[in-house]
Amino acid sequence: MAFELTKEYVERLSQAVELRDESTIRLELRDLFAADISVLLDELEGPEAHYILTLLDTETGAEILAEYDSDSRRELLTYFDSAEIARYVNILDSDDAVDLLKEQPVRIREEVIALIEDREQARFILDLLPYEPDTAGGLMQKELVKINVRQTVTECVEEIRRQAEDVEKVYTVYVVDDDQILLGIVSLKDIILAKRGSKIEQIYDDDVIYASTYDSAEDVAELMSRYDLDALPVVNVQKRLLGQITIDDVVDVITEQAQEDIAAITGVSEEVEEDDSVWKITRSRLPWLGIGMIGSLLAAKFLGIFEHDLLMMVPALALFIPIIGSTGGNVGIQSSSFMVQILSDKSALSGEFWPRMLKILTVAVLKGVLIAAFVFLITYLILSHPLKLSMVVSISLMAVVLLSSFTGTVTPIILNRYGINPSVASGPFITTANDFLGYSVYFGIAYLLYHYW
Amino acid sequence: MAFELTKEYVERLSQAVELRDESTIRLELRDLFAADISVLLDELEGPEAHYILTLLDTETGAEILAEYDSDSRRELLTYFDSAEIARYVNILDSDDAVDLLKEQPVRIREEVIALIEDREQARFILDLLPYEPDTAGGLMQKELVKINVRQTVTECVEEIRRQAEDVEKVYTVYVVDDDQILLGIVSLKDIILAKRGSKIEQIYDDDVIYASTYDSAEDVAELMSRYDLDALPVVNVQKRLLGQITIDDVVDVITEQAQEDIAAITGVSEEVEEDDSVWKITRSRLPWLGIGMIGSLLAAKFLGIFEHDLLMMVPALALFIPIIGSTGGNVGIQSSSFMVQILSDKSALSGEFWPRMLKILTVAVLKGVLIAAFVFLITYLILSHPLKLSMVVSISLMAVVLLSSFTGTVTPIILNRYGINPSVASGPFITTANDFLGYSVYFGIAYLLYHYW
Structure with missing residues (x-):
């Protein structure tokens, strides 16, 4: 069921690129998921991968870039100009956008941020840039769905409709007061099950687990796996809701930690892959x-x-x-x-x-x-x-x-x-x-x- | 923010149990999550933990039991009779219920299954028992929300309302045909965003990643983390939808695999914990x-x-x-x-x-x-x-x-x-x-x- 990458496949694609054969490329990639395309492009030369990405729509391109590992992405983006990068950054989830920008030299980073069309996205990115990568602040994304505690379920559904367009996956709806202080959560399931007229006040769960921006990535992973959470809200010292961390990012943290432990035990000092020199x-x-x-x-x-x-x-x-x-x-x-x-x-x-x-x-x-x-x-x-x-x-x-x-x-x-x-x-x-x-x-x-x- | 277990806390609770002081016990446990209570009870003697569990409502008790690790739970349940166990098994998610039953001697297992009130749950359990623990079949739960492709969004919301009562968290709604063959998925977000009258046919995503019952737990973990999935449908050879695997179970699989690797490298043959003899x-x-x-x-x-x-x-x-x-x-x-x-x-x-x-x-x-x-x-x-x-x-x-x-x-x-x-x-x-x-x-x-x- 899972896609398997073969040498023949890579060669066929590479040939199509050389011939600038758009229709073959589109056909070959049509049934693949972004995660698979990123593995595939990583096997090609930078200019080849750049050409293929320009053939795809920006949304697919952004998904593919989000799946790249950090080193390969830095290398690949040297073939893109700032305006091209900005188009992707414009629609990436804010946490992925920040990861990508942090890999770039400062000059390019500034250029790209200046070129972002969506001003809210630019503000999100500027908010997130200062956090250390291995903290809750460094893991969180600004995109989330929140609702004021005094609203009703009907208003909430309208609110979700309005906000959810920007949010890739909706895990939970966060309940806040007028000062954006986190009060609790309400699940999409509860919203669907609740009577239309009922107030959020009556149905939300105030027993909420949250992280502070400075909590370590390790603690976040431990918390989310101990309490089986799909998403974890991140707050500042006043308990003001700043962002959320989703489980897929934490799965990566857990996998990386295990790899680091094994590298430490087996005495490999630098991360290497089979195709390194x-x-x-x-x-x-x-x-x-x-x-x-x-x-x-x-x-x-x-x-x-x-x-x-x-x-x-x-x-x-x-x-x-x-x-x-x-x-x-x-x-x-x-x-x-x-x-x-x-x-x-x-x-x-x-x-x-x-x-x-x-x-x-x-x-x-x-x-x-x-x-x-x-x-x-x-x-x-x-x-x-x-x-x-x-x-x-x-x-x-x-x-x-x-x-x-x-x-x-x-x-x-x-x-x-x-x-x-x-x-x-x-x-x-x-x-x-x-x-x-x-x-x-x-x-x-x-x-x-x-x-x- | 996370709960920290102290020796004093355990002693206070143990004393309260000795005095049969129900109100203190309830007060002490009121603000704790199930995952924390399970860690706490694990520090007490079996009869003490049994007494505390009988004070709590069955739902909380079931959540606590689901969080226990396998060895401790087998040990703890020797203090419970089959009727008591059946009350918990009755409301556990089917995958957790099966894990718990597999730890029991065959006689008790049969007794418990006979005593389960919810006949659908008993059927779920009998369906799941034959699968090997380290396969997709062994990881999946029967509880899920599915909808026929010919229904409308309005009907779908009604269907979710009806089915969701049994399902702890709704990740995705699976779309099937009349023969229960998996056709695709539709996210809760899409359902909320869709117009009430539109048909499922028009909004569902047929590019769905799924596992077969015999796929290994390792492959499932790899698939879910590669494609950032929260839930993975499991099908049989005819692609008939049999169950789903949720991300929290896979986080456990990933963590266990890493521990097994490290145990193999460092040469520890049996899993031990600090409080072992x-x-x-x-x-x-x-x-x-x-x-x-x-x-x-x-x-x-x-x-x-x-x-x-x-x-x-x-x-x-x-x-x-x-x-x-x-x-x-x-x-x-x-x-x-x-x-x-x-x-x-x-x-x-x-x-x-x-x-x-x-x-x-x-x-x-x-x-x-x-x-x-x-x-x-x-x-x-x-x-x-x-x-x-x-x-x-x-x-x-x-x-x-x-x-x-x-x-x-x-x-x-x-x-x-x-x-x-x-x-x-x-x-x-x-x-x-x-x-x-x-x-x-x-x-x-x-x-x-x-x-x-």
């Missing part, structure tokens, strides 16, 4: 690898201290370097991802600090004891290593589990406090640091046991 | 750690082959075991997460197999050469290790980067083909396997260079 893909991965590399080289330097002493005396110590490293890494990642989960669950009961730490410590001790015992049995009884070596390995593992649990728990808390995505704590940087810590403990314990026992 | 939390982490442990012990056994030969001769070889392990792990995770991203992006142009592999290979070679050169310079020039050792390390790193890129690319493809979440490829199991592979290469190359050069 070989060099861009390589570059996006080098920073983390480089940090890991430097950490490991420091570890090599550090282990070098023991080369002529411990390692020559007991070469078998080298055999357990991998188990120390991987245990430290795995335990650290498990602890930090658990902590990240706790930090992100805002609806959970926030327990007190010390009982929580005690519990985490108990889990760590239990895990450490089980692992140390298991590995001791295997190394001593099955692999038949000497008692002393088996003890060094299992005591070190116990210590490594405790230490990694501690760093894995504390690092996300610290990162979170400084406004850094705590998922980074499961990423390669912290993992490398944990490994390093593990090797120090291992060789420290080995040194003690082989020299003083 | 110490033993449950420990247990959830042991399987992956155990596998890692066994892998590392095998590595120790394998490295043992070289103990008396290579390691005694060149103890410094041990110093670079960490860099081999961490590079293999990091490169593998980066490649696999890139592949997972490509596999999940269904709207992307699906390139051909060989050019794609060639590109991945080029990135791997470039990455390998850069890393090998960097590490060679550091070990030889700065750490002043012998030329032969520096060469062993950098050649091994080159080989490890190539191998890990390969396994990191191929493993997600294989997992995906066998229906396993490809994110597992970034998890501890594959990472341990990669480490193992890395050590073999390292000691293999060392053996060759030290013995035959």
Whole structure:
């Protein structure tokens, strides 16, 4: 059922553009949705995509531009003059219009705003431009349907008729007083079900959930998904209704957050896509690898201290370097991802600090004891290593589990406090640091046991 | 603005339950939303939560139960008899009712269904029970508003009035023919804007996106977020309208998928929450750690082959075991997460197999050469290790980067083909396997260079 993009399709279209074959292009695109056309145009060269967009009516063009991802759109719009851009901006939803304009250089942005025909739209855009992108203010659109609390249902229907032309989808009707203060909401369903003569006062719901302009995008997403909302009104400090956030924008926020978390965990520093250049893909991965590399080289330097002493005396110590490293890494990642989960669950009961730490410590001790015992049995009884070596390995593992649990728990808390995505704590940087810590403990314990026992 | 749960609040409520103090309980809960009450009740003992639910009207109770997570709800409902459960199931949305019933033992499920008063609801439930939970059929609800294409807007409004009482939120009105075949949709906004006398035929939109009952939950989520849909109709093979999926359910699907991916990457095998027992939390982490442990012990056994030969001769070889392990792990995770991203992006142009592999290979070679050169310079020039050792390390790193890129690319493809979440490829199991592979290469190359050069 969903449209699937093929190479042949792109080539056919590209050829039609070259031949300036309008009718073929129109025919090919007739049955596609805007979201699909945007994916398709993104595969073409800028001038080709520009030509196709000029063939379509402005409304379809605006829908297509709204679906573009930010980088591709900035690139594409370099082929458009300000008057062309203004025609699209004129009819875009105000939130999409602002996103598009923010990608443009200041000069073009000003030109476009000056060329917008719809003066209300221009005012909307100027209202929205100052908000930070990752806040409720940055997500909201000015288009909404509102009604004065003293009106009747009949008047409300007239009002909706008048206002709804500008609003793509009507989710809820917001009820305000004479000062535009948000009092509540009334759903379209309630309006249809209500008797014509009844007053809004009698049917509206005053138990309304709203956001303030400065609330973070993350909090907005949490609020809307917790309360299953399709639209969320945004107000200022006086509770004056300023705009609304719709669920489709929040779905994008949730998807992006998940991608950011996974990028942080897997250590990819820059967003890349399959069709990016070989060099861009390589570059996006080098920073983390480089940090890991430097950490490991420091570890090599550090282990070098023991080369002529411990390692020559007991070469078998080298055999357990991998188990120390991987245990430290795995335990650290498990602890930090658990902590990240706790930090992100805002609806959970926030327990007190010390009982929580005690519990985490108990889990760590239990895990450490089980692992140390298991590995001791295997190394001593099955692999038949000497008692002393088996003890060094299992005591070190116990210590490594405790230490990694501690760093894995504390690092996300610290990162979170400084406004850094705590998922980074499961990423390669912290993992490398944990490994390093593990090797120090291992060789420290080995040194003690082989020299003083 | 959002409700925050505190320990004091829970204790106050628990005390009120003990005293059977109905008025306090009602007062405490009066201003809360169902989603908040469910979080609150989840902190109480089963019998306490049961008592509170019996104080609330059935509608509020049903809303609260719909917000519960599956495990807690199964546990809670053991304190309810079938007649009580049936009262809630009677008024729940059919999709929520089915989710709740599927958690129950078959005997209770049958009893409850027999006790449902609303016969249409019972029929809805029996219709929905057979669908797999992770499919469009498993996500859909039967409640929807539909209208025959031959009716007029005035009749449609009457029809909506009649049908909408059962439907929590009306997103769209579905247009069908006499055989209930889906023809298109018409939005509430269009109905309000249309002239009273006009026919549905004239105003409905026949460009409708729909799902089949057997489509996967993942595809449904992708479809709804790609096309910014609030509701998606579900049809059978004859395109007969069977139900609809609403956006709030899909937001849950998207959130769960992201959590599953992160759990797979970080190696947590069982879902745990902060208030689970110490033993449950420990247990959830042991399987992956155990596998890692066994892998590392095998590595120790394998490295043992070289103990008396290579390691005694060149103890410094041990110093670079960490860099081999961490590079293999990091490169593998980066490649696999890139592949997972490509596999999940269904709207992307699906390139051909060989050019794609060639590109991945080029990135791997470039990455390998850069890393090998960097590490060679550091070990030889700065750490002043012998030329032969520096060469062993950098050649091994080159080989490890190539191998890990390969396994990191191929493993997600294989997992995906066998229906396993490809994110597992970034998890501890594959990472341990990669480490193992890395050590073999390292000691293999060392053996060759030290013995035959």
